[in-house]
Amino acid sequence: MFKLADLAKNKELFSHGHRACAGCGEALGVRQIMLAAQTTGLPVVTTMCTGCLEIFSSIYPHSAWQVPMIHTAFETSASTASGVEAAYRVLRRTGRLNEEIRIIAFGGDGGTYDIGLQALSGALERRHRFLYVCTNNEAYMNTGVQRSGATMFGAETTTTPVGRKGYGKKQFEKDLTAILVAHGIPYVAQGSPSFWNDLITKMQKALDTDGPSFINVLAPCRLGWAFPPEETIELGRLAVNTLMGWVSVGMLTPEKSRVVAICAVE
Amino acid sequence: MFKLADLAKNKELFSHGHRACAGCGEALGVRQIMLAAQTTGLPVVTTMCTGCLEIFSSIYPHSAWQVPMIHTAFETSASTASGVEAAYRVLRRTGRLNEEIRIIAFGGDGGTYDIGLQALSGALERRHRFLYVCTNNEAYMNTGVQRSGATMFGAETTTTPVGRKGYGKKQFEKDLTAILVAHGIPYVAQGSPSFWNDLITKMQKALDTDGPSFINVLAPCRLGWAFPPEETIELGRLAVNTLMGWVSVGMLTPEKSRVVAICAVE
Amino acid sequence: MGKLKGWRELPCGAIITDMSAVKENKTGAWRSMRPVWNKEKCKQCLMCWIYCPDSAIVIVEGKVTGIDYDYCKGCGNCASICPAKAIVMEKERK
Amino acid sequence: MGKLKGWRELPCGAIITDMSAVKENKTGAWRSMRPVWNKEKCKQCLMCWIYCPDSAIVIVEGKVTGIDYDYCKGCGNCASICPAKAIVMEKERK
Amino acid sequence: MILAKTGNEAFAYAMKQINPDVVAAYPITPSTEIVQLFSNYVSDGEVDTEYVPVESEHSAMTACIGAAVCGCRVMTATASQGLALMHEMLFIAAGLRLPIVMAVASRSLSSPLNIHGDHSDSVASRDSGWLQFFCETVQEGYDTLIQAVKIAERANLPALVGIDGFILSHCQERIETLEDQVVRDFLGRRKPAYNLLDWRNPILVGPATLQDYYFEFKRSEIEGMNQVLPIIEEVQAEFGRIAGRKYPVLEEYRCEDAEAVVVLMGSACGTVRVAVDRMRAKGKKVGMVKLRVFRPLVHSLLKKSLVKFKKIGVMDRVDAVNSYGGPLFTEITSVLYDTDERPWVFSYVYGLGGKEFTPEDAEMVLEQVLTGKEDELVTYVGVR
Amino acid sequence: MILAKTGNEAFAYAMKQINPDVVAAYPITPSTEIVQLFSNYVSDGEVDTEYVPVESEHSAMTACIGAAVCGCRVMTATASQGLALMHEMLFIAAGLRLPIVMAVASRSLSSPLNIHGDHSDSVASRDSGWLQFFCETVQEGYDTLIQAVKIAERANLPALVGIDGFILSHCQERIETLEDQVVRDFLGRRKPAYNLLDWRNPILVGPATLQDYYFEFKRSEIEGMNQVLPIIEEVQAEFGRIAGRKYPVLEEYRCEDAEAVVVLMGSACGTVRVAVDRMRAKGKKVGMVKLRVFRPLVHSLLKKSLVKFKKIGVMDRVDAVNSYGGPLFTEITSVLYDTDERPWVFSYVYGLGGKEFTPEDAEMVLEQVLTGKEDELVTYVGVR
Amino acid sequence: MAQVLEIRWHGRGGQGAKTAALLFGEAALDTGKFIQAFPEYGPERMGAPVTAFNRLAEEPIYIHSGIKNPDIVVVLDPSLIEPAKVTEGLKENGVLLVNTVEDPGVLRQRLNLPATVRVFTVDASKIALETIGRDVPNTPMLGALARVTGVLQLEPMLEAIKDKLLTKFRGQEKLVESNLQSIRRAYEEVRGIE
Amino acid sequence: MAQVLEIRWHGRGGQGAKTAALLFGEAALDTGKFIQAFPEYGPERMGAPVTAFNRLAEEPIYIHSGIKNPDIVVVLDPSLIEPAKVTEGLKENGVLLVNTVEDPGVLRQRLNLPATVRVFTVDASKIALETIGRDVPNTPMLGALARVTGVLQLEPMLEAIKDKLLTKFRGQEKLVESNLQSIRRAYEEVRGIE
Numbered sequence A, B: 001m002f003k004l005a006d007l008a009k010n011k012e013l014f015s016h017g018h019r020a021c022a023g024c025g026e027a028l029g030v031r032q033i034m035l036a037a038q039t040t041g042l043p044v045v046t047t048m049c050t051g052c053l054e055i056f057s058s059i060y061p062h063s064a065w066q067v068p069m070i071h072t073a074f075e076t077s078a079s080t081a082s083g084v085e086a087a088y089r090v091l092r093r094t095g096r097l098n099e100e101i102r103i104i105a106f107g108g109d110g111g112t113y114d115i116g117l118q119a120l121s122g123a124l125e126r127r128h129r130f131l132y133v134c135t136n137n138e139a140y141m142n143t144g145v146q147r148s149g150a151t152m153f154g155a156e157t158t159t160t161p162v163g164r165k166g167y168g169k170k171q172f173e174k175d176l177t178a179i180l181v182a183h184g185i186p187y188v189a190q191g192s193p194s195f196w197n198d199l200i201t202k203m204q205k206a207l208d209t210d211g212p213s214f215i216n217v218l219a220p221c222r223l224g225w226a227f228p229p230e231e232t233i234e235l236g237r238l239a240v241n242t243l244m245g246w247v248s249v250g251m252l253t254p255e256k257s258r259v260v261a262i263c264a265v266e
Numbered sequence C, D: 001m002g003k004l005k006g007w008r009e010l011p012c013g014a015i016i017t018d019m020s021a022v023k024e025n026k027t028g029a030w031r032s033m034r035p036v037w038n039k040e041k042c043k044q045c046l047m048c049w050i051y052c053p054d055s056a057i058v059i060v061e062g063k064v065t066g067i068d069y070d071y072c073k074g075c076g077n078c079a080s081i082c083p084a085k086a087i088v089m090e091k092e093r094k
Numbered sequence E, F: 001m002i003l004a005k006t007g008n009e010a011f012a013y014a015m016k017q018i019n020p021d022v023v024a025a026y027p028i029t030p031s032t033e034i035v036q037l038f039s040n041y042v043s044d045g046e047v048d049t050e051y052v053p054v055e056s057e058h059s060a061m062t063a064c065i066g067a068a069v070c071g072c073r074v075m076t077a078t079a080s081q082g083l084a085l086m087h088e089m090l091f092i093a094a095g096l097r098l099p100i101v102m103a104v105a106s107r108s109l110s111s112p113l114n115i116h117g118d119h120s121d122s123v124a125s126r127d128s129g130w131l132q133f134f135c136e137t138v139q140e141g142y143d144t145l146i147q148a149v150k151i152a153e154r155a156n157l158p159a160l161v162g163i164d165g166f167i168l169s170h171c172q173e174r175i176e177t178l179e180d181q182v183v184r185d186f187l188g189r190r191k192p193a194y195n196l197l198d199w200r201n202p203i204l205v206g207p208a209t210l211q212d213y214y215f216e217f218k219r220s221e222i223e224g225m226n227q228v229l230p231i232i233e234e235v236q237a238e239f240g241r242i243a244g245r246k247y248p249v250l251e252e253y254r255c256e257d258a259e260a261v262v263v264l265m266g267s268a269c270g271t272v273r274v275a276v277d278r279m280r281a282k283g284k285k286v287g288m289v290k291l292r293v294f295r296p297l298v299h300s301l302l303k304k305s306l307v308k309f310k311k312i313g314v315m316d317r318v319d320a321v322n323s324y325g326g327p328l329f330t331e332i333t334s335v336l337y338d339t340d341e342r343p344w345v346f347s348y349v350y351g352l353g354g355k356e357f358t359p360e361d362a363e364m365v366l367e368q369v370l371t372g373k374e375d376e377l378v379t380y381v382g383v384r
Numbered sequence G, H: 001m002a003q004v005l006e007i008r009w010h011g012r013g014g015q016g017a018k019t020a021a022l023l024f025g026e027a028a029l030d031t032g033k034f035i036q037a038f039p040e041y042g043p044e045r046m047g048a049p050v051t052a053f054n055r056l057a058e059e060p061i062y063i064h065s066g067i068k069n070p071d072i073v074v075v076l077d078p079s080l081i082e083p084a085k086v087t088e089g090l091k092e093n094g095v096l097l098v099n100t101v102e103d104p105g106v107l108r109q110r111l112n113l114p115a116t117v118r119v120f121t122v123d124a125s126k127i128a129l130e131t132i133g134r135d136v137p138n139t140p141m142l143g144a145l146a147r148v149t150g151v152l153q154l155e156p157m158l159e160a161i162k163d164k165l166l167t168k169f170r171g172q173e174k175l176v177e178s179n180l181q182s183i184r185r186a187y188e189e190v191r192g193i194e
């Protein structure tokens, strides 16, 4: 359990001045994660996918990131992190870098469940040591709310509109967390910024993991979920508690197991 | 249980004249699969990845395939099949095609575990109805035995050579079958041409599945596994029975469950 | 706009080196509603702080001391979440 | 080689329309060992047939009748697998 | 009908009228709306289309290929990184001679990331064997997309129809549309060169070839491209008859007695028209040559037209980063190489990453061409 | 040392001597052996390299980018479909100004699939901001790869070094190698323009840019390319001093009094040398111009050299499928556009998909150029 | 009226400035005009200041570049006036139309505008709340704009917009009616008409 | 010897024709020659007939195209003689060297070769079995080839090959020794030397 007063001593590594929608759950999640990233006391280097996060945090000449950050393309957060980690290894091995650092890769659900899945899966198989955080708002928000592999059955998006024939998305969501568990990596978890303490605890565990780790962070989106700006936190809670497509028996009891157990929705 | 005498009445939809190595387990597996593909009585349309299979079955002007087959690229068997299935659907829906057909997509372990994983995962999430067969010889054989995600821990390949420092592959294999199970598709199985009856039974089940199905077929490779040509069948048996990286409690008891249960090697 | 750099002044590679420049981006301008913090009612639970997407709750030595209107976008989550109702949302003037 | 088609004779798109052309590819030439089938010993279990990667075991009305040396590559799996030892491998002449 | 439509809306509307069998696409700014709006038509049952919401553009193009080999009429839409991610599959679509039609709301390429309009994405795929059209207005986009289906199917080659990202994709303009039935009659049904689903006559698509056949297949594809120009002209003429609108492959605007002209493609042509008018009003003899068809390279038409002028500015909305001029500049000078007259040709690169290009900029370029600037190889318009 | 090495072996050997910090690569014929052999060096501890066996070429290039932004010296190898799959990331590597060096054993592009050598793969990426070298021999491949590291790092731009697939990649030739230490001294350590791992001075790499900055960033990248030629010449000169071997950017072979020359790149230059010798022996005044550096486009050197000849055949081992000539033909005619002399220039496309190109073919081409063929725009050498 | 009438809209991401511009373009089209309507080209976030544009003319419009010196500026949210520098580039004899409770005169003074600029205000938020039931000022502002420009007649415009809204709201007639009502009211209630 | 000596190897995928050509090239290099060695360019499968090539010259070799009219043809597997058409393109005064038990004369007659072609045979498989312990005829054939071409002297060649084999077999000296032994024996035992 973390105390807020302690946490408040940490730096805001994800700074204000970013251009997320007022009340953006993704921005909030990332801010909490970057606060939590300091719990290990080690410097952090980060990568990210194209997506809302990248657009709202890094329009030249402004960077909300107060840590090193690289964005290459949409599908490439994990593969970029692979390269960064390889560089880190060789520099450490040959004595050209003396400090231990931690690497965190961010990707939206589009960049993770869909277009970036392979890069992630490959990086996990190669056992690069980094934490991958999926900021999951269950659709492609940056391009205006299209369906993603994380979008739930029946959900309306701009590519699964409700119409005279259509009733929203026709398929169930991909259970990415289960897929990650099947990769046999040492730490997999789900979280939400609405449960800050849970999320931050999981962050700490993930960063301590010797090997790849993964956290799927459910992040309510103003635009996609269409709610008034002041309801972000509440919606995040509701989403978790109603198990709407977001079912993890281990979710709020991270102590019980390093790898959360998953039961599918279907 | 199938009888060989009955099976022998089927056509050789994968014809001799192909250029696989003498004793190739992949060619054998594909031949058995194409014999089994006739058990539903429906015509079959196929796709494949670049790899040994494509090279040994389709050098212009020769096609070992006696059914429609399309090869586009290395990573694209599942995405090509997505397009074929979409075409099939619309043609059926609009009354321009009257027969039911079955679609089978082939991919090597490289084309499935690694470079084609995302195309496969996406196709499964979209619930295209096709059977995906991974002809898994646990390395990239067509290009000369490089490691793949399916290569076992410690195995020597040309990119994981044993040397003064190297001892073979440093990572465990990706458990693709488990990953497929996590996709929640209705039928997932493993098989081997050394157990022809098991494989053919699974083929029948897979083709009857309303939705995506998957069979991971372990196929000994002359070049990669470096054995005398006459030992293909025996090696396939040994690989399954010794559970060398190929562990499935459901493997030889496909009756018990539609989705095989998996226990990881690690 | 006059201070946009010319191409010869740009760094080699598309990089940002001044990570503090983001402070120029005063997102307070986005606000149409304004959170008003009531020191008296505040129980210092810091919930508003941890839940503000824009790090706009000012903390000094572990205590909330106000709101940074330069960056607060007026989303109202701090007000929603405050168990003591110490923050209320008001319309921006005009 | 004389019969290679010119570009004007090729189909539109990279396709093969004659699926029987593959029969021209007599892979029997690859063989350095030759399986010899012994009718007497054969129990007609068809194991050689299902396990031949090159469909080179000739079946007529459900029974093995010989080996198609035009395509048999001489891998020897039929011989290995035959429970009746009805197939033996011999060196190709010379 | 007269409608107000943005470029994306017009593309989606044309697609509704075309009623393709399969659309496989992936969202990307600024083309996203095209499939987004199209999926409304799908959801409302206004089209028969099977819509495949793929997980990446690589799979989008691959699924298009898979559907097109089955004889279907197939379309997609993309831009920028999406087009770049398809790169491998573009060549494959052309090699298989599949008339896939792609709507592009063109946008620059990373790095750095930029979502705005320039031609880098399409032009970087210019060797892939795709036809490429660049449109000036929303109307032209609408008309061209419909024509492209017919042209592609007659040529058995895929076609890309580009509108400038945001500048046209997000700009509402007045357009005249055709009746649904008119479009459907105009297009008829696709007559595929082969059909994978014809399982009674199995074929193998996409074999490996050795040295003995590859070049011959490629030569046959090249010939396919060589035959396209007359097809374009015929289809345009036919379209002109039903729609009353004509677009020459190459348009000369106020070129009669022009001493200097600029050649360019896309939305900036309109802006240049304004500039030409203003300069003509001042008595300056300038004109514009608008190129609608970038692939095939219409060398004979270009030569015939451009040889008439003394001074030519070639304006590229893309740079080849090769320490030489823009790609169109290179091609046009090449085309004019063996003419006796040999006009002076200058290279202008403008509007990358959506850099504003105003009538004033256009006047500046025309003025420079007119006087004959000779300092730098390439002028980068508007770069600070 | 004098060694017998295939092109792939020589590349791997050079890489061993270069001892890059990170190599991320994916196998593809005919370049596979490069990383395969290199991984032996890794396994034997002969290099410090961190070898990343990625799951695709898209990730190969991305991992290279990730490592290169950390200040590492980074290399990879690929060909054909692999290069095409990297397409998107090539532009990003250049935009980020990362001196990644890529060994390419070039090969044609699908469809149909073909594993043999032609230049389609590299040439289709010619706008990506990468330097491109094409080598004639294994020796030249070895020497160029080493030079490319230094050139790329000085230019802060990525570089591709190509040898023709199979023809060189799998051909063992006699090469002279340098001592390991000589190579390491020649290269020194990379001095990166920025370093992501310098966490005390955080930076953000690869931001989004709007219309206000993208073109300026691009302009700066373009300038990077404009500055490359002198760097190449300096590095070559320096290399020449330690190795005793010199490769001009542009080589004229028996051109003194030539009436007709051919211009080309890659392994076929050797074959053409044989043909030139034979024809010279018959008293025919022919020669060859060999181009080693395709990017940047060395327009000034090309112009200076080629303007001397009456008749030029430009030989492309790739076709642009645009119903016009090969890409090099287009560029060369463009470059010569404003010369007074204006030689006759003909386009020859040869060797696609590994189509055999013999000295007899070369003689045929030279003979044609000499007599001045004028029938077809492009001659496809050896196509049935 | 200039040969081409150029309008700039100011709103916040989510307030529908772009939609308003598009609707206005459609309405103008129906009166036989040539039109353009386009949003600011950029990544828009909810709450962030955004702009959108219109061009109207009697002749085909060829130009394809942005609008720097609008004839008319429309502001959907009064809190934007200072931060978004709404009057930047406004033509000397231009028009400023703002959704606010403030009086045109007061506004003019506060912004220190030259006499040549005409200023209009309307309480579109109130109208929206009273008619549609939510603070969606973009629709009523169409009415106010039609009035101050004079280029569109109220009734034909209502006709034109009705069509679009019926499609947009999938036939919810009541909602469409209240929207039209809001336009009518704003047309009437706009202040500053001499 | 022609200005450039051209050799073609015939074997089966897996038999090491390519390796033999490369080793021969390396050995020739060490004697100061300019060399080329390359496999048939194509997808090779185990068992399938394959070819490989060598060029040897005193001067630098520039040509980069295939070999159609070899001076020498080497056949690693006698069962290939007919199916692989091993004599195709062989120069009129060329050399045919085959791993077989057959006598050169018999072979010449069977293949109906012109008198100008010289024929040599050696039982390399037997030699390999007796020295190396496996039927790997490619190494002994190097010895036979050196003998019939005369371009390489036995001892320097053995020296050169020893080096390569030591690397290849990671220092297994015994294996290397037996390989060298096989080369030596084939050099001696080749039949058909006049």
Ligand SMILES: Cc1ncc(C[n+]2csc(CCOP(=O)(O)OP(=O)(O)O)c2C)c(N)n1
Residues within 6 Å of the ligand: A026, A049, A050, A051, A052, A053, A073, A074, A075, A107, A108, A109, A110, A111, A112, A135, A137, A138, A139, A140, A141, A142, A143, A148, E026, E027, E028, E029, E057, E081, E082, E085
């Ligand atoms: C190859 C490629 N395809 C498409 C895009 C366009 N694109 C950018 S971000 C994005 C969606 C992002 O969705 P997600 O990953 O869920 O993140 P979010 O914006 O929802 O946070 C898309 C489709 C791109 N940049 N690159």
Ligand SMILES: Cc1ncc(C[n+]2csc(CCOP(=O)(O)OP(=O)(O)O)c2C)c(N)n1
Residues within 6 Å of the ligand: B026, B049, B050, B051, B052, B053, B073, B074, B075, B107, B108, B109, B110, B111, B112, B135, B137, B138, B139, B140, B141, B142, B143, B148, F026, F027, F028, F029, F057, F081, F082, F085
């Ligand atoms: C994009 C791309 N990358 C690499 C290749 C080269 N390639 C072709 S097949 C192959 C390996 C195939 O391995 P696998 O899928 O395991 O099938 P196998 O040959 O072992 O049956 C590779 C690396 C390619 N064709 N395309």
Ligand code: SF4
Residues within 6 Å of the ligand: A019, A020, A021, A023, A024, A025, A026, A027, A052, A053, A056, A137, A141, A142, A220, A221, A222, A223, A224, G045, G046
């Ligand atoms: S669209 Fe959604 S995810 Fe994107 S910035 Fe807005 S609230 Fe956040």
Ligand code: SF4
Residues within 6 Å of the ligand: B019, B020, B021, B023, B024, B025, B026, B027, B052, B053, B056, B137, B141, B142, B220, B221, B222, B223, B224, H045, H046
């Ligand atoms: S290399 Fe292996 S998989 Fe490929 S054809 Fe030979 S035996 Fe079969």
Ligand code: SF4
Residues within 6 Å of the ligand: A023, C035, C051, C052, C053, C054, C055, C056, C057, C067, C071, C072, C073, C074, C075, C076, C077, C078, C079
């Ligand atoms: S209103 Fe929103 S942005 Fe402002 S302080 Fe409260 S939570 Fe933060």
Ligand code: SF4
Residues within 6 Å of the ligand: B023, D035, D051, D052, D053, D054, D055, D056, D057, D067, D071, D072, D073, D074, D075, D076, D077, D078, D079
């Ligand atoms: S030897 Fe091999 S190829 Fe020949 S018949 Fe037996 S199993 Fe088939």
